Amino acid sequence: MISQKARYALRALLYLASRGEDAPVQISEIADKERIPRKFLEAILLELKKTGIVRSHRGRSGGYSLGRPAKDISFADVLRVTDGPLALSPCVSVMAYRKCDDCFEESVCAIRKALLAARDATAQILESRNLATAAAQLRRSGAL
Amino acid sequence: MISQKARYALRALLYLASRGEDAPVQISEIADKERIPRKFLEAILLELKKTGIVRSHRGRSGGYSLGRPAKDISFADVLRVTDGPLALSPCVSVMAYRKCDDCFEESVCAIRKALLAARDATAQILESRNLATAAAQLRRSGAL
DNA sequence: TTAATCCCTATTGACTAGATAGAGATTTAG
């Protein structure tokens, strides 16, 4: 299951993506419209900023905007920031590989083989879905 | 990431599957060979028993054996017991559907559409891998 | 220079993961 943080992050980013390329948007506006606790959202956006997914503009009339084109921000990108690796086991993570603590012999592990296949399948999907495709779906559904 | 409990469960079940169909195996033997904390394993096997994945035999010379043929116990079956639904969101879980707490309108949710595709991909993999295929891999690798 | 914004650190409460302890119930070997 993804965390609440991930949900909020995705909703906030979709809000930014749907609102077009104009001026930066304030935290409070996003929080209001998407019903996200303001202070929590602050922390989330800060993290997203560190990885370049959003950009911030400080001072009066500041706010947040996407750090790169919506089509270049995938669901996988976002989930990796909020929830860590997509993989079901450290030993099959591509972005954050680590040997399992109690692993006998990785090359022979039957559990690993299955989890590796699962990771590839999930990553394939989540890397192909991005903010642009998602925003387009919303527009098509008349949810905007 | 899967839990430690899931890891232990899979290892214990693979041990049972690899050991063939003979007499029940004692918790202590599994714990020793697989280096799993004995008491923890006890609790895990108890849960697996409630769902029919293993069967227990009480009393002296008792122990545990698989509850059905190894080929009918998938990785998905096991993970659902130890870690809950495979889905990344309750609203895309097939076995344990639940509306998201703060969902505006499910039919229009762009996040849901992506998570649904991810779930289907993961489930497809994890339901096709079972204890028999995994044990066969082990044998082939000479890990037995 | 003031007011609106983002930035940072700390803290809280609830919950869960992982592990352990100790006694109870059941069955079989002798």
Place this chain on the structure above:
DNA sequence: CTAAATCTCTATCTAGTCAATAGGGATTAA
């Protein structure tokens, strides 16, 4: 019959994480 070996159950503990909140400090536009 009885003793020993097993599974069964309930309770507990510690450390860590999740979600949220608080209260200022730094920055910049009007």
